[in-house]
Amino acid sequence: MQNGLRQSPDRNYKDHAVKLTLNQVNFFYGDRQALFKIDIEILTNQVTSFIGPSGCGKSTLLRCLNRLNDLVEGARLEGTMLLDGIDIYGPNVDITDLRKRVGMVFQKSNPFPKSIYENVAYGPRLHGIRNRGRLDQIVEEGLIGAGLWEEVKDRLQASAFGLSGGQQQRLCIARALAVKPDVLLMDEPCSALDPVATAKIEELLFSLKQDLTVVIVTHNMQQAARVSDWTAFMYLGEIVEYGLTKEIFTTPSKKQTDDYITGRFG
Amino acid sequence: MRSPFKKFLASGNVFIWGCAAGVSVSLLMVFGLLLLIVINGLGYFWTANIVELTLKDKQHVMGQLAGREVIPRSVTPDRPEGKSRLRVKIGNRDIYGLDFKWVNDDQIASETYSPDIALLERREWGNMYARIKAVYKGEMLQAEGNDAGWIALAPLIDTTNALYQQITRIERIEIGSINTDIEQARLKIRALEMGAAPDTRESGQIDSLKAQVAAAESRYQERTLELDTLRTQFNEYSVLMVDANGREKQIPVGQIIRALRPNEIGLMHKCWIYLTNVWSVLSTEPREANTEGGIFPAIFGTVMMVIIMSLAVVPFGVLAALYLREYARQGVMVRLVRIAVNNLAGVPSIVFGVFGLGFFIYAVGGTLDTLFFPERLPTPTFGTGGILWASLTLALLTVPVVIVSTEEGLAAVPREFREGSLALGATKLETMLKVVIPSALPGILTGLILSMARAAGEVAPLMLTGVVKLAPSLPVDGSWPFFHFDRKFMHLGFHIYDVGFQSPNVEAAKPMVYITTLVLITVVVLLNLTAIVLRNHLRKKYAGSVL
Ligand SMILES: Nc1ncnc2c1ncn2[C@@H]1O[C@H](COP(=O)(O)OP(=O)(O)O)[C@@H](O)[C@H]1O
Ligand SMILES: [Mg+2]
Numbered sequence: 001m002q003n004g005l006r007q008s009p010d011r012n013y014k015d016h017a018v019k020l021t022l023n024q025v026n027f028f029y030g031d032r033q034a035l036f037k038i039d040i041e042i043l044t045n046q047v048t049s050f051i052g053p054s055g056c057g058k059s060t061l062l063r064c065l066n067r068l069n070d071l072v073e074g075a076r077l078e079g080t081m082l083l084d085g086i087d088i089y090g091p092n093v094d095i096t097d098l099r100k101r102v103g104m105v106f107q108k109s110n111p112f113p114k115s116i117y118e119n120v121a122y123g124p125r126l127h128g129i130r131n132r133g134r135l136d137q138i139v140e141e142g143l144i145g146a147g148l149w150e151e152v153k154d155r156l157q158a159s160a161f162g163l164s165g166g167q168q169q170r171l172c173i174a175r176a177l178a179v180k181p182d183v184l185l186m187d188e189p190c191s192a193l194d195p196v197a198t199a200k201i202e203e204l205l206f207s208l209k210q211d212l213t214v215v216i217v218t219h220n221m222q223q224a225a226r227v228s229d230w231t232a233f234m235y236l237g238e239i240v241e242y243g244l245t246k247e248i249f250t251t252p253s254k255k256q257t258d259d260y261i262t263g264r265f266g
Numbered sequence: 267m268r269s270p271f272k273k274f275l276a277s278g279n280v281f282i283w284g285c286a287a288g289v290s291v292s293l294l295m296v297f298g299l300l301l302l303i304v305i306n307g308l309g310y311f312w313t314a315n316i317v318e319l320t321l322k323d324k325q326h327v328m329g330q331l332a333g334r335e336v337i338p339r340s341v342t343p344d345r346p347e348g349k350s351r352l353r354v355k356i357g358n359r360d361i362y363g364l365d366f367k368w369v370n371d372d373q374i375a376s377e378t379y380s381p382d383i384a385l386l387e388r389r390e391w392g393n394m395y396a397r398i399k400a401v402y403k404g405e406m407l408q409a410e411g412n413d414a415g416w417i418a419l420a421p422l423i424d425t426t427n428a429l430y431q432q433i434t435r436i437e438r439i440e441i442g443s444i445n446t447d448i449e450q451a452r453l454k455i456r457a458l459e460m461g462a463a464p465d466t467r468e469s470g471q472i473d474s475l476k477a478q479v480a481a482a483e484s485r486y487q488e489r490t491l492e493l494d495t496l497r498t499q500f501n502e503y504s505v506l507m508v509d510a511n512g513r514e515k516q517i518p519v520g521q522i523i524r525a526l527r528p529n530e531i532g533l534m535h536k537c538w539i540y541l542t543n544v545w546s547v548l549s550t551e552p553r554e555a556n557t558e559g560g561i562f563p564a565i566f567g568t569v570m571m572v573i574i575m576s577l578a579v580v581p582f583g584v585l586a587a588l589y590l591r592e593y594a595r596q597g598v599m600v601r602l603v604r605i606a607v608n609n610l611a612g613v614p615s616i617v618f619g620v621f622g623l624g625f626f627i628y629a630v631g632g633t634l635d636t637l638f639f640p641e642r643l644p645t646p647t648f649g650t651g652g653i654l655w656a657s658l659t660l661a662l663l664t665v666p667v668v669i670v671s672t673e674e675g676l677a678a679v680p681r682e683f684r685e686g687s688l689a690l691g692a693t694k695l696e697t698m699l700k701v702v703i704p705s706a707l708p709g710i711l712t713g714l715i716l717s718m719a720r721a722a723g724e725v726a727p728l729m730l731t732g733v734v735k736l737a738p739s740l741p742v743d744g745s746w747p748f749f750h751f752d753r754k755f756m757h758l759g760f761h762i763y764d765v766g767f768q769s770p771n772v773e774a775a776k777p778m779v780y781i782t783t784l785v786l787i788t789v790v791v792l793l794n795l796t797a798i799v800l801r802n803h804l805r806k807k808y809a810g811s812v813l
Contacts, residue, residue, distance in 0.1 A: 068689060
């Protein structure tokens with residue numbers, strides 16, 4: 001328990017409630033273990049980033065948080081994961097409710113082959129909102145939240161595929177926001193985008209964390225340093241070090257972390 | 267050290283040439299076949315001039331030229347090579363017995379095209395080529411001589427054609443509906459009598475039904491009287507024709523559908539006649555053992571069968587594919603099922619016909635009959651071949667195609683779509699219905715296109731499950747319940763077989779075979795085009811994402 005946030009003596013720790021608690025989590029793809037004894041807490045209204053070399057289990061960890069890994073045949077999880085104190089792998093958990101509360105944005109933007117409007121309205125419609133006026137309002141709020149409203153308000157009925165890559169990714173953020181999640185998981189959301197589009201999304205993160213908890217995976221260390229309050233460095237399925245972003249990047253306590261962020265491996 | 271030849275081999279040019287040759291041979295064969303069908307089929311509608319040949323033995327031959335060929339040695343082995351002969355369509359089957367005649371070139375003394383020869387299209391016995399001698403009303407002479415007769419004949423044909431339509435309408439629709447009424451009342455009586463001994467209420471019902479039958483029968487009597495008078499009018503006039511050799515033949519004007527003098531008609535008018543000929547083949551019913559007249563019932567039957575088949579095969583195939591690809595646990599079992607499905611596509615179609623006969627007609631249809639139509643037995647309703655059973659049999663035959671293409675379509679839906687939907691809190695079913703299936707629609711339609719093409723061309727299974735050479739009525743008509751899925755039907759593919767190979771008058775039937783083939787190909791192409799247009803529209807809508 002050397003890496004846990006619980007040992008971190010930082011003052012911010014007391015200002016924010018704990019959103020997610022991972023307790024001794026082990027995760028297996030069949031016989032192959034992908035996560036080892038993950039033991040961290042993620043704080044409300046903060047941006048927490050996971051960095052680490054490719055294949056170290058960042059995506060796996062993220063997909064455990066909304067149980068998307070349930071789809072993988074033979075996948076198995078040990079330990080507990082609490083969302084607001086409730087075990088998300090508990091027997092009474094409704095997966096669709098969980099996924100409504102824990103939204104996700106993927107590495108490759110994946111708008112549905114529908115209009116911009118229908119993409120954003122997809123989630124609310126699923127959850128039973130039929131009223132046209134209400135839907136219009138939710139769509140507008142979602143698009144404003146994702147900083148896309150001004151660009152698309154005149155062509156809501158146009159196909160989502162007509163948007164640029166960055167706009168598509170923000171549309172996916174709007175789509176996730178439209179179901180009003182508590183937590184937003186982002187798996188390398190900018191890896192396929194140009195610097196301008198990346199900057200827009202990074203800007204967005206600052207406004208998003210006012211209302212929700214953001215967990216972001218990135219392979220770009222500058223990005224993690226810029227956008228996140230907390231950073232976890234993962235290596236081979238383990239959390240090597242977890243703490244305030246500025247401390248991790250200035251005074252890492254582990255040599256591995258130091259090597260990684262200074263570019264000596266990764 | 268490589269020899270130049272080895273270098274040439276290694277460069278792959280041989281391979282490319284081979285591929286190109288293969289493609290060209292296939293294309294040539296396809297286009298050659300199409301060209302053959304088109305030329306032979308479309309030529310049929312053209313009204314050729316009537317030639318009058320005077321032979322060296324003073325005999326005359328009159329008719330339309332139908333071809334010229336070098337005399338084969340098998341016909342006259344003693345003849346020197348290179349001599350040719352003409353094939354003339356002489357018509358007048360009631361006089362000569364044959365429609366065509368060969369005339370050797372060296373027998374011909376002269377060849378004329380006189381404008382006064384008439385071509386009579388008749389309801390029976392095919393075309394007549396002759397000159398008019400006189401027109402009679404009963405025994406009374408109305409007009410005499412070729413030209414006077416021609417002028418007198420034209421209005422008479424219009425009248426008899428109108429009368430013919432009236433008679434057919436009364437026979438088909440009015441008397442037909444009276445017959446249905448009687449039949450249904452009788453069936454109700456039988457159904458009432460079939461149970462226990464009828465009580466008073468039931469016997470009252472039976473009496474009123476019997477009164478209905480009596481009323482219908484008297485209506486029937488009225489109609490037959492009306493028909494009798496119409497028929498006398500219809501047969502009132504007759505025309506005396508004389509052929510090239512002076513042989514006379516009197517035929518009722520009612521037998522004539524249309525009279526033309528092809529040699530005096532201008533090109534424009536002939537083009538117009540050409541179009542009316544095309545239209546009449548597409549829109550009318552067959553005559554004379556299918557060798558003449560139109561093929562409308564066969565077109566209708568083919569299209570309707572393909573549509574019913576599509577309605578059956580798509581849901582069935584899509585559900586099966588969804589289960590196999592999305593729900594079933596991928597393992598040995600599923601792989602075996604997939605192999606079985608693929609092999610099903612290779613089972614000879616006649617086997618499906620036998621299965622359709624045994625399962626659909628005898629088992630399902632027979633059960634339906636005993637449950638719902640017991641009063642009609644032993645006459646079967648659904649327990650005999652019909653368009654529904656034929657369509658379902660073809661649906662079974664083509665379901666593997668739909669399953670395979672749908673599975674391919676489902677596999678091509680990006681995983682990101684599914685995960686995106688699930689991550690928003692959709693259930694698997696919602697994801698299927700809202701994202702996966704719409705994206706897989708082009709694949710599903712590809713399957714439908716392939717299966718329609720296959721189904722429209724199948725004949726063998728239909729022969730066991732409900733196709734007939736001549737159906738008395740269409741599967742859709744004005745009488746309740748409008749769609750008669752139990753009826754037998756006609757089909758273009760079977761029509762080709764029947765007309766071309768079962769008809770007593772092969773020569774006369776030949777053009778009909780080409781036309782039917784042409785129409786069948788056109789129908790298949792049109793059905794496919796519709797589906798392709800639909801698919802392209804969907805493709806555009808669900809085109810893969812940018813990036
Ligand atoms: N669906 C899966 N089935 C089996 N192994 C997987 C699956 N997804 C990921 N893995 C393995 O788990 C490990 C962690 O992968 P991942 O979480 O995607 O890494 P990262 O996102 O950090 O690059 C890798 O070794 C990868 O091969
Ligand atoms: Mg990853």
